[in-house]
Amino acid sequence: MNSANTAQAEGPNAYPSAAPLEFRNVSKRYPRSDRPAIADLSFSVPAGEICVLVGPSGCGKTTAMRLVNRMTDLTSGDILLDGESVTQRKPAELRREIGYVIQQIGLFPHQTIAQNIATVPKLLGWEKDRTQRRVTELLELVSLPSEMGDRYPAELSGGQRQRVGVARALAADPPLMLMDEPFGAIDPINRERLQNEFLRLQAEIRKTVVFVTHDIDEAIKMGDRIAILREGGVLAQYATPDELLARPADDFVARFVGADRGLKRLTLSQLHDIVLLDVPTAHVGDAASDARERAAQRDADELVVLDGGEQPIGRLPVARLNGQPVSADDADPLTSTASRETSLRDALSLVVADRNRPLVVLEADGRLAGLVSLELISAALRPADGAGSPEAARGAQR
Amino acid sequence: MNDFVDGIKFIGDNSGLLWHLTIKHLELTGAAVGIALLIALPIGIWLGHLHRGSFVAISISNVGRALPTLALISFGVAILGIGFLNSMIALVILAVPPVLTNAYVAVEGVDRDAVEAAEGMGMTPLEVLLRVELPLALPLIFAGIRIAVVFVIATATIASVAGGTGLGDIIVDQATYRLPGVIGASICVAVLALLAQLLFALLQRAITPRGLRVQKVRPGRPESAAAVPVITN
Amino acid sequence: MSGVLLAPLAAAPVIPDFGRGSTCIRDNKLFCWDWVQSNWGGTLRPALIQHIELTLIAVVVGFAISFVLALAAYRWSRLEPPVGIVAGILYTIPSLALFQLLVPVTGLSRTSAEIALVSYTILILFSNILEGLRNVPADVRDAAEGMGLTRWQTLWRVELPMALPTIVAGLRIAVVTVVSLATVAVFIVNEGLGAPIYAGLQNAFKTELIAAGALTVALALFADGALVLLQRVLTPWARTARS
Numbered sequence A: 001m002n003s004a005n006t007a008q009a010e011g012p013n014a015y016p017s018a019a020p021l022e023f024r025n026v027s028k029r030y031p032r033s034d035r036p037a038i039a040d041l042s043f044s045v046p047a048g049e050i051c052v053l054v055g056p057s058g059c060g061k062t063t064a065m066r067l068v069n070r071m072t073d074l075t076s077g078d079i080l081l082d083g084e085s086v087t088q089r090k091p092a093e094l095r096r097e098i099g100y101v102i103q104q105i106g107l108f109p110h111q112t113i114a115q116n117i118a119t120v121p122k123l124l125g126w127e128k129d130r131t132q133r134r135v136t137e138l139l140e141l142v143s144l145p146s147e148m149g150d151r152y153p154a155e156l157s158g159g160q161r162q163r164v165g166v167a168r169a170l171a172a173d174p175p176l177m178l179m180d181e182p183f184g185a186i187d188p189i190n191r192e193r194l195q196n197e198f199l200r201l202q203a204e205i206r207k208t209v210v211f212v213t214h215d216i217d218e219a220i221k222m223g224d225r226i227a228i229l230r231e232g233g234v235l236a237q238y239a240t241p242d243e244l245l246a247r248p249a250d251d252f253v254a255r256f257v258g259a260d261r262g263l264k265r266l267t268l269s270q271l272h273d274i275v276l277l278d279v280p281t282a283h284v285g286d287a288a289s290d291a292r293e294r295a296a297q298r299d300a301d302e303l304v305v306l307d308g309g310e311q312p313i314g315r316l317p318v319a320r321l322n323g324q325p326v327s328a329d330d331a332d333p334l335t336s337t338a339s340r341e342t343s344l345r346d347a348l349s350l351v352v353a354d355r356n357r358p359l360v361v362l363e364a365d366g367r368l369a370g371l372v373s374l375e376l377i378s379a380a381l382r383p384a385d386g387a388g389s390p391e392a393a394r395g396a397q398r
Numbered sequence B: 001m002n003d004f005v006d007g008i009k010f011i012g013d014n015s016g017l018l019w020h021l022t023i024k025h026l027e028l029t030g031a032a033v034g035i036a037l038l039i040a041l042p043i044g045i046w047l048g049h050l051h052r053g054s055f056v057a058i059s060i061s062n063v064g065r066a067l068p069t070l071a072l073i074s075f076g077v078a079i080l081g082i083g084f085l086n087s088m089i090a091l092v093i094l095a096v097p098p099v100l101t102n103a104y105v106a107v108e109g110v111d112r113d114a115v116e117a118a119e120g121m122g123m124t125p126l127e128v129l130l131r132v133e134l135p136l137a138l139p140l141i142f143a144g145i146r147i148a149v150v151f152v153i154a155t156a157t158i159a160s161v162a163g164g165t166g167l168g169d170i171i172v173d174q175a176t177y178r179l180p181g182v183i184g185a186s187i188c189v190a191v192l193a194l195l196a197q198l199l200f201a202l203l204q205r206a207i208t209p210r211g212l213r214v215q216k217v218r219p220g221r222p223e224s225a226a227a228v229p230v231i232t233n
Numbered sequence C: 001m002s003g004v005l006l007a008p009l010a011a012a013p014v015i016p017d018f019g020r021g022s023t024c025i026r027d028n029k030l031f032c033w034d035w036v037q038s039n040w041g042g043t044l045r046p047a048l049i050q051h052i053e054l055t056l057i058a059v060v061v062g063f064a065i066s067f068v069l070a071l072a073a074y075r076w077s078r079l080e081p082p083v084g085i086v087a088g089i090l091y092t093i094p095s096l097a098l099f100q101l102l103v104p105v106t107g108l109s110r111t112s113a114e115i116a117l118v119s120y121t122i123l124i125l126f127s128n129i130l131e132g133l134r135n136v137p138a139d140v141r142d143a144a145e146g147m148g149l150t151r152w153q154t155l156w157r158v159e160l161p162m163a164l165p166t167i168v169a170g171l172r173i174a175v176v177t178v179v180s181l182a183t184v185a186v187f188i189v190n191e192g193l194g195a196p197i198y199a200g201l202q203n204a205f206k207t208e209l210i211a212a213g214a215l216t217v218a219l220a221l222f223a224d225g226a227l228v229l230l231q232r233v234l235t236p237w238a239r240t241a242r243s
Helices: A003-010 A061-068 A091-096 A113-117 A119-123 A128-141 A146-150 A158-170 A188-205 A216-222 A241-246 A251-257 A261-268 A288-298 A344-353 A374-381 B002-013 B015-050 B054-066 B069-080 B084-108 B112-120 B125-162 B174-207 B210-214 C007-011 C033-075 C077-092 C095-106 C110-134 C138-146 C151-182 C194-203 C206-234 C236-242
Strands: A021-028 A038-045 A050-054 A076-081 A098-102 A176-180 A208-213 A225-230 A234-239 A281-283 A302-306 A312-317 A337-339 A359-362 A368-372
Touching (some): A021 A061, A038 A061, A038 A076, A038 A225, A038 A234, A050 A061, A050 A216, A061 A076, A061 A176, A091 A098, A098 A158, A098 C138, A113 A119, A113 A128, A119 A128, A128 A146, A128 A158, A128 A188, A158 A176, A188 A216, A208 A216, A216 A241, A216 A251, A216 A261, A225 A241, A225 A251, A234 A241, A234 A251, A241 A251, A241 A261, A251 A261, A261 A344, A261 A374, A281 A288, A288 A302, A312 A359, A344 A359, A344 A374, B002 B015, B002 C095, B015 B054, B015 B084, B015 B125, B015 B174, B054 B084, B054 C151, B054 C206, B069 B084, B069 B125, B069 C151, B069 C194, B084 B125, B112 B125, B125 B174, B125 C194, B174 C077, B174 C095, C033 C110, C033 C151, C077 C110, C095 C110, C151 C206, C194 C206, C206 C236
Parallel strands (some): A050 A208, A098 A176, A176 A208, A337 A359
Antiparallel strands (some): A021 A038, A021 A076, A225 A234, A302 A312
């Protein structure tokens, strides 16, 4: 959290750390073109949320993003950043308050990494000391060693350059970030790592982010809200990822999100988003009769055996209980377990792999949390409200 | 301005002499460029084909440029005395670098994919050179020849001080021909150089394979951008 | 008809007044070090200094003109063809002719010499500056704009620094070209290293020819080397980029 402090506490313009963004009936029409590039686009992004603009190529998603920092000027309508129309601002000044990350990154090859990151602070006339401290903070924030500040972009790998691009955009602690396919040119493995890193970073800095991508999976992963655009810059649907997958507005959206949208929804929720099944337990050495009684109370045909430290060590079918006290030897060892952070999709896979037997879920300290069954997972998919809905727990994921 | 009028008048009055000297000028240019081509083209093309010797092939034109023409001629005079041979050697030395460097860059820079495709289809190295590399390299090779020609036309003028024969004879001999003669001959040399430039530019266009003309080529600007930036236009 | 003036020199080199010099000088041997020593202060050094002056003025003025023209052509690409054609024509006109053609206008003066020399730098510098600016990758320009650099800031802080290697490459060629052509200026103004060369040609005195010629070559190579060093200092990033 200290990262944002240099920028904020001492800044000549003490920015809010995030600002809401609103598109109001925005249209963009290029001269000598019969069709608008953006048609009557309206949506609003609450402060601190990631809004993903997604759609097929030619849908105007990049154009829509560039309207915000006036790299392209809108034809009609208005865009409000923190309640203020961007059209009233001088473009250069406006842009210094908005972080900007593009696919090719566009690092300045003739400047060191530190100089690159210091670009906007320098434009804003920060003192040297403060800029220097901010650069160090940002390198740390994006997990780059501070020695890297003296290197030139050509000496860095693609992933490192992308981190520098993000750090550079964050330099003046802008209330809004624009990111145009920021991870598009990175190989899949590193892309996923950078995505996760950015989500972790965002949990810390809580910027308002407009994120452009053509990849629906990336949109679902990164977005708090997703705006799907169709050709001609028309908004097809604006919703949370879960709503989009559960209730696509029309055929276009349904096709765009894909036939596997049910499975995609499962990736959105983790086991701590749902109420797990209670399961009877027995400690090693408990009397068989007590154990059988406890199972009978819950109408269960199986017990989870715990050791002295309350750690589950196996599952014991009630039928195996003979007169002897509960013993670890009688129980089936735990072949697979899940944690609260396991996604529903992974949980489903584990359940199916274990012949649809409910899966044991553990708490972070290794104690038993409960069981998850096929029925529970499929119930979570049903669009319903209440504690079981992944939608309700969406925020908790971060 | 009167001097220019007199200069043009001189051209009219002495067309015979000027024509004679122009022919001599062109003969000297042609001979020098011809010899330079015989030396430079095979070396440049061969090195380019082998993708070897880039340092030599590129830096020769830097060295060539660093040789002031008048200084070179003066060395020639000091060693060989005044005469045709001295001028000829100086002109050849000056014409070799642009031809060699351009030939090298042209052949070396031919799209590797095209060469590999040719090899993959079973062409011998010689066939690759003759059927793929040379046709594609031709425009840039030709640009080198053009630079050499224009350069030699200009330098042949100066060579008059060392016993060359051409339009420079008049320009360096103001005592005999007076200012109008000098101006008239200067105009002739300037026109000659510009015409050569134009003619070769048109020829270069004509020999450029049509497939290469379509794409907006800015040919051969890798390392040669530093070495010979003006070779193309 | 040709070589009226020179023919007698070539035929019968009457040894002119080479002074009370050594046998080496009196015999007009290929190179006499003692002549260089005794004429350094009086002939060669002043000529070298004049030559450097001629070159510096031409390159500085030529660079200023080319810089403005290139920035204009970068901003308004329509300007490029006319500027390129005019600069190309000037570049093509043989130096000796161009020097003489300026005589009726600006006389037998240093001004004439500089005008001609400047005109040879423009094609080289103009094309290289423009090329350098145009080679700045679009994404870098986009990022600069997106971060809120004004057009002017982008030019001075991003585009020109990135164009430096190409610009310096052009400067190297321009300097070497001017050093070479400045010797030819001797036909209209008796200055620079062309003067001792010309004098040497008049009386076929070998030492003077070789000494002045060698100084010219050395000056060209030195200037070229100095610019290479300058570029290394100015563009530390270009070295890492290649490795």
